[in-house]
Amino acid sequence: MLLILLGVLIMHLIILILLIVSTAASTWSVGGDTSTDLWYSCMTSNGGYHCKPASSEDWIQAVQALMILSLLFCFFSLIAFVFQLFKLVKGGRFFFTAIFQILASVFVMCAAIIYTVMSPNDGATQFGYAYVLAWVAFPLTLISGLIYIVLRKKE
Structure with a gap:
């Protein structure tokens, strides 16, 4: 039982790290000299690296909010797990x-x-690794949630 709990805890920590990296990393899309994340759009030109804030469109703000909410709920889930483990x-x-x-x-x-x-x-941009990490975090988080439903505290 201890190994199962340790495995679930390690999986939860890995998911939390994936969510943190995918929310904060600077490569949701990459194309040529430009890399874009949820917060900034950066461009390499004339040997310099110039960043400007992400667009203020509603959809990017929705993505920002949802990623922050996913991070918070994953963190609260970890705290709830530790609390429930003892109580x-x-x-x-x-x-x-x-x-x-x-x-x-x-x-x-x-x-x-x-x-x-x-x-x-526009054909020149591709999705970056932070975007891929977000998609990898999705099934892992769902599987983790389903494991928590099945998991029960042994006597």
């Missing part, structure tokens, strides 16, 4: 933790879908 009655399930984790999964999925549909695609 939950024997035989109880980690429903509270599971709900937070599944909500984090839904938020990161919605953010990635909005970015996929709304990001300008």
Whole structure:
């Protein structure tokens, strides 16, 4: 049982790190001399690296908000798991933790879908590694949430 709990905890920490990197990293889309993330659009020109704030369009603000919410819910889920680990009655399930984790999964999925549909695609840009990490974090977060539903505290 201890190995299962340790495995779930390590998986949760990996998911949290993936969400942090995908939210903060500067490569949601890459093309030529330009890299764009959720916060800045950076360009390399004349040997310099120049950044300007991301557009103030509604869709990018929605993606920013959803990624931050997914991060917060994943973090709250980790705190809830540790709290329930010590306070939950024997035989109880980690429903509270599971709900937070599944909500984090839904938020990161919605953010990635909005970015996929709304990001300008001029043929020269490609999706970067932060975008891919967001999509990798989605199924891992969902699986983690489902594991928390099944997991129960042993006697």
